[in-house]
Amino acid sequence: MTNSPAHPRPLEGGCQCRAVRFRLPIQPPLLTALCHCRSCRRAHSAPAVAWALYAHGDVAFSGEPMQVYESSPGARRSFCARCGTALSFEADYLPGLIDIAIGSLDEPARLPPQMHSWDEERLPWLQTAVALPRHAAFPPMA
Ligand SMILES: [Zn+2]
């Protein structure tokens, strides 16, 4: 299952405008992964998406109800109806489970991914991105 330690306090998160909030259980997630699939890339407009998998009943949502989009048959992605932040993923092949986007956590550094999933669909340049020049904030403009 997982090697993550139990969290000292519940992880919380939500969308950018804070209309949707959630609280995760003290227990560690069943799985964490950085997903490189095309569907996640499209849904989040991001090169890859980090996920934490939980039992659906263990995640406490509050605030406004989310909008749901069926990204492929039997797969549903939920996002804030106000600000559009993509927050979760559920699928018929994952009954009773829900993936929470780690990037939506208030403290995402506390939940590191344990693996890469869908690596066969990974963007090639993501492999070498760690070696790119780094700027503490905006790069200098010429
Ligand atoms: Zn929002």
Ligand SMILES: [Zn+2]
């Ligand atoms: Zn994916």
